[in-house]
Amino acid sequence: MLAALVLFYIFAFRVKWREIFALFLIPLAKKIPSYILPNHVTILSFLFILIAGTFIFFAKYEYFFFLWAVAFLLLFALADTLDGFLARIRNQLTKSGSFLDYTLDKLSYLFLLFAAMLGGHIRTELIAITMLLSLFYNLIDMESLALSGSKSSLTEHSRWLVPAIILCLIGFFSKFFELEILFTSGIKFQILDIIFSILPIYLFAVALYKITTLWKNLSELDQQGKPS
DSSP states (O other): OHHHHHHHHIIIIISOHHHHHHHHHHHHHHTSOTTSOHHHHHHHHHHHHHHHHHHHHHTTTOTTHHHHHHHHHHHHHHHHHHHHHHHHHHTOOOHHHHHHHHHHHHHHHHHHHHHHHHTTSSOHHHHHHHHHHHHHHHHHHHHHHHHHTOSOOOOOHHHHHHHHHHHHHHHHHHHHTTOOEEEETTEEEEHHHHHHHHHHHHHHHHHHHHHHHHHHHHHHHHHHHSOO
């Protein structure tokens, strides 16, 4: 189990997906008409995630909707990564575009969580804990960005796509093989509940790592600023 989690972490978060996507997205971006702006592609990616979330919700009635969710998550990944390549190739990088991309990314994340919760795929309390720790993680990330003076510390959106697709496939196969419920001491747990019991621990651990790293860096800067 631990080995599977380690491999999942490496595959989802350590593989440089943006560089892999670049092999075919850069030629595609060069063929896009000039009247289609990067912000248009960003909005299109958000529409794809809304459709994917809708399919996740309706999977409560028919589990094959999970496969449609995977298809639109892949389209989301395509559009969400393409907008950045398009902006760089055309030299159209703007602060408003970065803000739009970041905001819609967070809304996409919330929408998927709510769709999974309303569809009955994950326990409500686990969704609440995950959202609270995600908020804590993002606050630490933004504080780190402000204090360090870095231009960007945002996680690549494409890295979160792999876990989302894997979760949809787990939901599909667990229902297909009728493994959606595990009984532990009389308490019902779905397989996705087990995963979302681990995800908050991961978010909390990464936030603590960011805190300790930021504290160390700021302490060094304080020492350098003291008169000798």
